[in-house]
Amino acid sequence: MMKAKGEAEEDIVTSHYEDLVRTIESISAHHLLVVGDFNARIGSEDAKFPFHVETNRNGRQLLDLASEKDLDISSPYFRKKAGKLWTFISPGGTKYQLDHVLISKCRIVSARVRLSLRKKKAGPRKKQYDWDLFKSRRVIQEQYTIEVFNMFQPLQEQEPDEYATDRYGRFIKATEEAAESVVPVKKRRRKTRHYEDYRVTDGRDELNRAYGTYIKDTTEENRQVYCLAKKKLKETYIAVEEEDLNSKIREVGKAHVNYKHGQSWKLINDITNRKTTRKGKLEGSTQEERIENWYNHFKTLLGDPPSITEEDEEITSV
Template sequence: MSLHLSTRVKAPAMKSGPSKSPLDYANINDGLISKPVDTIPGRTKPDADKDGQDKFEDLNGYRLVTSSAWKNQRNAATGGVGFLISPRAINSCMSIISHNERIMEISLLGNPTSTVLCCYSPHNEQPEEAVISFYQELSSTVNAIPAHNLLIIGGDFNAQLGPLDALFTPAKETNRNGNHMKDFLQEHNLIATNTRFQNRINRLWTHRRPNGQLVQLDFVLVRKKWINSIKNSRAYSSFEGVNSDHRIVSCKCQISYRKCRTSMKDPMKRIDWKKVTRDTILGEQFVVAVYNRFSSLHDELQEPNISTTYDTLVAANEEVALEMLPKKSKQSYNIAASDKVTEARDVLKSASMNHNTRSTRASQKLLESAKVTLDKAYTETLESSIQKKTGELDNLHHEYKHAASWELLREITDTKSAPVVRVKGNTSEERRDNWFLHFSNLLGKPEQDVNLEDTFFNSNVSDDLPIHTGPFTMEELQKGLNKLNKSKTPGPDNIPAIVWKNPLFHQQLLDFWYSSNSGWRRKGKEYVEETEKVRKGKKMVRYLHHNN
C-alpha cells in the first residue's frame, strides 16, 4: 500500500475567493483530500452551517464534508475542518465523525484500517484554557482509536517545536502551544513526520507571517510504530484552486510488513491437552497406551541407563499422543457461514434484486419476509451452537466445569481482557503525579521499625522438628503428585501431568530422581546413601579410565 498525503494532484475546479486554509493534504492512492478550512470556496449555501450540523457537498465528482464553523467578532464564518474525498476513496470510506468544530475523523477500510484526523488548534495568543480543552478532546479521540490502526493526524496546531524537541525545524525555541503539543506526542507515542527528515528550509516552513517571518505551524503526526513506513514528509509551495496563507504538507507513507521467519512447528503443540485432561476415560486410555509402548521399547534396549530410558519414555509419549489424541480445532464455529444462514441470505439477496428491478406490494412483502427469515436463522443457529457447547459441559469432570463455563460465557458475550492503559495525564507533570500516587497507594505505609532482639524473634519454635532426612520415599512422591494439577502445561519433553500422576509411572519417576541426584544408589528395591569414601573412589576410577 502506498499512501501519499498532499502531493501534486488535480483538484476539482472551485470558485475563486478568499480562503485561509491552515493545512491541506491529499491521499492519492485512496483518493482522499482533507483540509481544515475557514471558508470553503465554491459553496452554494454560504449560511448552511447555522444549524451546527455536518455538510456534504458534491464538487465535480468529489465529496466535500465539512463541520460547522463559528462566528468571529466581525460576524464572519471562521474555523471548521473538513475532508474532500475523491470517488475512489468513497468506496473505502467506513465512517466520518465530526467530534467538534475543530476535530473531524474519517476511517478507510484496509489492512490495516487507516484513520485520519483533521484538526485545527487555537492559536498561541488565545487563552491557554482553550488550548488545554482542545488537546483534552483530541486525546480522548485518539484513545478511542484501535492501536493497530494506521493513525494519521494532520492539521494546523499553531505550535512551534524548537531544536531541543525536534530534529529539523526552522524555529529557534518551543512556544506555549509547542509545549502542549510535545506533551500530547509523548502521551500517545506519536511523532511529527515533517520534523524528522533533513530538508531545506523552504521545505520546512508552512506559514508566512505578515512581517515576513517563516514558521512551521502545520504538522502530520503518526504513531511511532509506523515510523519506518514514512518515506518523506515536506511542505509544498502551492495547491491549485485554494488561496491560502498556509502551505500544504506532504507525507509519503508506504506500508511494509516484516515477514516472520517460519520455523518447523512441533506437532505435539497441536494436541488438545485441555480436552484430554477433562476427559478422564480418554486420559486413562492414553496413559495405559504410553506405558505399554514404553515397556516394549525399553525391553529392546541393550544397555539401558538413565538417559536412554528417559529418551525412550519421551519417544513413546510422542508416538502415542500423535496417534490417538485429538488435535486443536483450527478455527472457531462461524455462525454466519452455517448452511441455514447462508441459504436464508441467498433468499434475501434474490428478493432484494427482484424488488429493486420491479417494485410491487408482493415483492415488498417477500423482501420483508426474507429479512425476518434471515434473523430467525441467525437466532436458531446461535441457539443450537450454545446448546451444543452446554451439552459438552455435562460430559466434563466436575473439576473443570466451573472454568469451562466461564470460558463459554466469555465466548458468547465476546468479553475480552482489559487493554494495557498508559499513565493518564495531559502534561508530563500530571503523568508524574499520577504515577507517584499509584505507587504510593500500591506500596502502602512506610515500614515500621522492628526490633530484631525482641524475644518474639529469638524464641525457638521447636527443638526437634519431625523432618525426614532419609531417602526420598514413595509416600512423599505421591503426596507431591497429588498437589500437581492435571491441566498443567507439559514441559519441553511434552509429557503431560496425567502421565506422572498415574501409579504406573511412580516407580519410574522415583528412579529418575535418584539417578539424577548423586549420593544415592539402588540396592534391590531400596535406595541407600553412599559414603564419601565410596563416592571419591568412584570419581578416581572414572578419572583414571578417562585418562587411559
C-alpha cells in the first residue's frame, strides 16, 4: 500500500519512486501486488480503457515503474462503464482515476476439463414424522394407540400360536402404518439467510436509492447521505448476525438439557461453519470394476491363513 504526493516538486516525486522501487525489489517477484493512491492519470495513448484522455506527470512515472519492474497496471486493463472507472471526486465535482493496482505478470495456466453428466440415482426419501408434535398432542397419541391396536390385535387373535419373530414383525408394520395414518410429517424449514432479513433488504434498498441520487448529482450533501446509508446497512447486518448467533446458542443449550446431542453438534457445526468430512469413494469406472476392487481388498485382508508356527500352540483367551 502506498500514497504518492499530488503536486510535489520533481525531486520529491523522483525520490518517492526510487524508494518504491527499492521496496519492490526487496519482495519476491511472484504474486506481487502494489495498491495505492498514485495521484496518476493514465491517458488513452498509454492504456486500453482509461478514464482520462492524457497522461500526467505522475502517470508517466507510474508507467515507467511498471515497465522497469515488469508489472501490469490492472485498473485500465478491462473495458468498464465510466461510473466504474473514477476513484476520486474533488470538492468541485470533478472525477479522476488516481488509484491504481499493479500486479506481477503471471504465466497462463491451462487445463483440459471433461464433464460427466451422469446423475446418481437417489432412493426414495424416508418420511420424517414430527414426533415432538406427537409428544405434545394427547389427541394424536390416542388416535395412534387406537390405530396400532386395530391393526395388530385382530391378527393376534387369529394366529395365537405364531412365532415371536413373526408377531414382532407384524407389530412393527402396525406401528409404521399407524404413524403414516395419524402422525403429521415434519415440515421442512427453509434456512433464512442474513441478507434476506427484512431489515437488511430495506437498508439495501435505501442504500441503492442514495447511491443513485449521488451518481446523478455528486454534491457533498448527497455523498454524506450515501455514506450514512452504507454505514447503517453494515450496522444492521451485524445486528442481524448477532441475533441469529444468540438464538443458535440458546438452542444449543436447550438441546443439551434435553440430551439431543446430535442436534447440539449440528447447531455447533452451523455456528462455526464447519463442513462435514468428505467420504471416500471406491475407485472404479464401472460397477463390475468396483466389485472386483472390493473382492480383491477383502481377499487380501481375510483370505490369508493365520500364521501359526506350531499346530499345538495354545491361543490365549481374551
